[in-house]
Amino acid sequence: xRMIFSQVWQSIKKNISISFWTVLLYSASIFIIAGVGGYxxxxxxxxxxxKEAYSENTGRVCFSVRNEMISSITKDRESYTAYLxxxxxxxxxxxxxxxxxxxxxxxxxxxxxxxxxEYGYGYWDMPDITAVLNGEKYYRMNGAFVDSVFMEYFDLxxxxxxxxxxxxxxxxVYGDDKVxxxxxxxxxxxxxxxxxxxxSKTGGLLDESGENGNFVYRVIxxxxxxxxxxxxxxxxxxxxTTAENQLVYLDNFFIFPQLDMTAFYDxxxxxxxxxxxxxxxxxxxxxxxxxxxxxxxxxxxEDQIFSDFMGFATENGxxxxxxxxxxxxxxxxxxxEEMDTYFKMLIYSGIFIAxxxxxxxxxxxxxxxxxxxxxxxxxxxxxxxxxxxxLFVLFELLALAVISNGIAFAALxxxxxxxxxxxxxxxxxxxxxxxxxxxxxxxLINLVIVGMSLIFPIIKINNTEPDKFxxxxx
Amino acid sequence: xxxxxQLNDVHKYYGKGDGLVKALNGATLDIxxxxxxxxxxxxxxxxxxxxxxxxxxxxxxxxxxxFQGKQVNLKNPNALSRxxxxxxxxxxxxxxxxxxxxxxYNVALPLKYKGMGRKRIQKRVMxxxxxxxxxxxxxxxxxxxxxxxQQRVSIARALVKKAEVLLADEPTGSVDEATEDxxxxxxxxxxxxxxxxxxxxxxxxxxxxxxxxxxxxxxGRVV
Numbered sequence: 001x002r003m004i005f006s007q008v009w010q011s012i013k014k015n016i017s018i019s020f021w022t023v024l025l026y027s028a029s030i031f032i033i034a035g036v037g038g039y040x041x042x043x044x045x046x047x048x049x050x051k052e053a054y055s056e057n058t059g060r061v062c063f064s065v066r067n068e069m070i071s072s073i074t075k076d077r078e079s080y081t082a083y084l085x086x087x088x089x090x091x092x093x094x095x096x097x098x099x100x101x102x103x104x105x106x107x108x109x110x111x112x113x114x115x116x117x118e119y120g121y122g123y124w125d126m127p128d129i130t131a132v133l134n135g136e137k138y139y140r141m142n143g144a145f146v147d148s149v150f151m152e153y154f155d156l157x158x159x160x161x162x163x164x165x166x167x168x169x170x171x172x173v174y175g176d177d178k179v180x181x182x183x184x185x186x187x188x189x190x191x192x193x194x195x196x197x198x199x200s201k202t203g204g205l206l207d208e209s210g211e212n213g214n215f216v217y218r219v220i221x222x223x224x225x226x227x228x229x230x231x232x233x234x235x236x237x238x239x240x241t242t243a244e245n246q247l248v249y250l251d252n253f254f255i256f257p258q259l260d261m262t263a264f265y266d267x268x269x270x271x272x273x274x275x276x277x278x279x280x281x282x283x284x285x286x287x288x289x290x291x292x293x294x295x296x297x298x299x300x301x302e303d304q305i306f307s308d309f310m311g312f313a314t315e316n317g318x319x320x321x322x323x324x325x326x327x328x329x330x331x332x333x334x335x336x337e338e339m340d341t342y343f344k345m346l347i348y349s350g351i352f353i354a355x356x357x358x359x360x361x362x363x364x365x366x367x368x369x370x371x372x373x374x375x376x377x378x379x380x381x382x383x384x385x386x387x388x389x390x391l392f393v394l395f396e397l398l399a400l401a402v403i404s405n406g407i408a409f410a411a412l413x414x415x416x417x418x419x420x421x422x423x424x425x426x427x428x429x430x431x432x433x434x435x436x437x438x439x440x441x442x443x444l445i446n447l448v449i450v451g452m453s454l455i456f457p458i459i460k461i462n463n464t465e466p467d468k469f470x471x472x473x474x
Numbered sequence: 475x476x477x478x479x480q481l482n483d484v485h486k487y488y489g490k491g492d493g494l495v496k497a498l499n500g501a502t503l504d505i506x507x508x509x510x511x512x513x514x515x516x517x518x519x520x521x522x523x524x525x526x527x528x529x530x531x532x533x534x535x536x537x538x539x540x541f542q543g544k545q546v547n548l549k550n551p552n553a554l555s556r557x558x559x560x561x562x563x564x565x566x567x568x569x570x571x572x573x574x575x576x577x578x579y580n581v582a583l584p585l586k587y588k589g590m591g592r593k594r595i596q597k598r599v600m601x602x603x604x605x606x607x608x609x610x611x612x613x614x615x616x617x618x619x620x621x622x623x624q625q626r627v628s629i630a631r632a633l634v635k636k637a638e639v640l641l642a643d644e645p646t647g648s649v650d651e652a653t654e655d656x657x658x659x660x661x662x663x664x665x666x667x668x669x670x671x672x673x674x675x676x677x678x679x680x681x682x683x684x685x686x687x688x689x690x691x692x693x694g695r696v697v
Contacts, residue, residue: 375572377570378570378571378572378583379587380531380555380558381529381531381558381564381570382559382583382584382586382587382631383555383558383559383584383587383588383635384555384587385551385552385555386551386552386555387551387552465531465532465533467523467526467531467532
């Protein structure tokens with residue numbers, strides 16, 4: 001019995017170094033899986049947190065969050081709440097922030113709403129914003145995207161000029177230099193004249209469709225004074241309500257045709273069926289939701305306004321809120337960076353350890369081969385075939401690799417749940433867990449890696465002549 | 475006496491390009507059956523390489539090798555393996571014993587590769603060990619033996635398969651003078667009593683003088 005224990009101990013001692021590196025290799029693999037898997041898991045969790053926090057803070061249901069949003073949402077509910085509070089505070093000083101919230105609502109809604117669209121959804125609530133720069137006054141738009149039926153439904157008649165349904169496609173320019181029609185609220189008569197050309201600016205952002213966000217509009221009409229809409233939420237919940245305080249007055253609004261511009265000319269003016277117009281409604285919103293941060297100005301200094309706005313946002317860590325069209329990139333940037341760095345660190349350190357481990361396992365195996373070459377040479381001079389010997393060496397190295405993997409597997413199988421889940425979960429509240437199955441996958445991957453690390457020792461065996469190990473000192 | 479070993483214009487190179495070493499550069503020699511000869515030369519003259527070529531452990535780049543009048547296929551590893559198994563017993567300076575196996579196992583190894591049965595192996599190994607006066611060490615490990623005893627084990631392993639030729643690479647290089655005399659006496663006994671051909675590589679003139687003939691090597695050629 002004592003001899004058996006002795007043999008077992010000798011075997012463990014022989015494999016201790018290679019097993020150590022194999023354990024490290026396993027750990028590295030788990031780091032990498034944690035880095036990638038943890039990122040995904042935590043993102044999913046974050047999405048749920050976001051939806052909950054969003055609902056609590058806005059009173060509206062968020063059906064789901066687009067995948068693109070996930071990448072930039074921070075780690076926990078507190079952060080969302082904090083973020084939304086920041087937005088609110090920021091908004092009180094800078095009403096532009098309302099636009100951002102409107103954007104969130106729109107994206108969340110349009111993305112998930114699969115039912116039939118009501119006319120009311122064409123309305124988009126935005127505050128009246130003005131900005132003074134270099135002594136000049138600029139207007140930020142209040143926008144509503146409507147179609148002719150919508151206008152008829154709410155009896156939105158023009159006091160001067162034409163309605164969308166009356167304008168002719170020939171009045172507008174086609175191609176890259178499109179000029180689109182716009183109807184203005186009554187108060188905007190002070191700023192614009194009929195047939196004025198208005199340029200829109202997205203602040204240098206690109207449209208999702210690849211279009212440049214700069215549009216040119218011609219004023220085709222002005223609404224009657226006191227023209228109003230029902231906000232869509234009220235309309236949705238109670239279509240009969242007409243309470244005065246629920247109305248949104250359009251005196252400071254820009255009224256845009258609801259369809260994308262191509263569709264507008266195809267359907268609105270040439271009279272394609274209403275159904276088609278409505279079906280294109282969502283596409284318009286999704287593709288153009290950043291219209292809400294358009295800055296309208298009479299000249300090109302709008303860039304300066306946007307820079308000013310962006311500067312303030314950046315100071316407050318909100319630059320991502322405006323950085324990408326069609327995405328909810330609205331978390332404080334450094335939080336995102338921090339989380340991203342954490343998972344990247346896991347992945348990079350995992351790769352580093354994995355490479356080191358492979359090198360060390362390879363070196364260990366080569367050392368093993370060197371030690372055994374004398375023995376192999378003795379077998380050779382006693383009559384062994386070289387091919388048989390090579391197979392024998394390969395088998396021995398494989399056995400070594402399997403033993404090492406076995407030890408590493410057993411160690412990590414029992415420890416992974418306790419160590420890795422604990423550490424990751426506590427650092428970033430990430431729901432990362434390592435089941436036996438995960439470790440089994442790691443085992444298979446590592447067997448392949450160890451198999452690859454056998455290549456160098458095998459090359460060495462093939463290239464070494466046995467006399468090298470038999471010679472004395474010449 | 476007939477030639478048992480004939481080497482003709484044998485070349486053996488190591489390395490490539492500027493690092494090319496011509497260990498054997500046209501070595502030609504004959505060794506008679508039953509002869510006990512020494513191969514001598516300066517360090518790096520190629521004497522050990524010559525021995526390992528004769529043992530069939532090294533391939534050559536050029537040249538012919540005949541054993542008992544038959545051409546040895548120096549290109550085919552399996553043919554070389556068979557050649558070694560049947561014809562050559564090799565003794566080296568560092569004994570080349572498997573440390574974690576017993577003396578018996580070490581000596582029996584060539585017979586196992588010959589496919590011999592256990593009983594025959596047992597019988598033959600013990601006979602050789604008795605002849606070399608180390609039968610009582612059969613169950614010992616090499617590390618438990620003196621240098622001289624280990625060399626005897628090494629010689630026993632070379633003898634056990636009844637090879638015609640015994641090649642020895644510096645067989646006295648790792649032993650003291652008294653043991654050296656014993657080993658050389660043993661080789662002479664094997665040569666005379668068993669009729670084995672023995673080739674000993676050595677740089678020791680005394681060892682060389684105990685042989686029938688000295689073959690001198692310089693820069694990979696017989697001089």
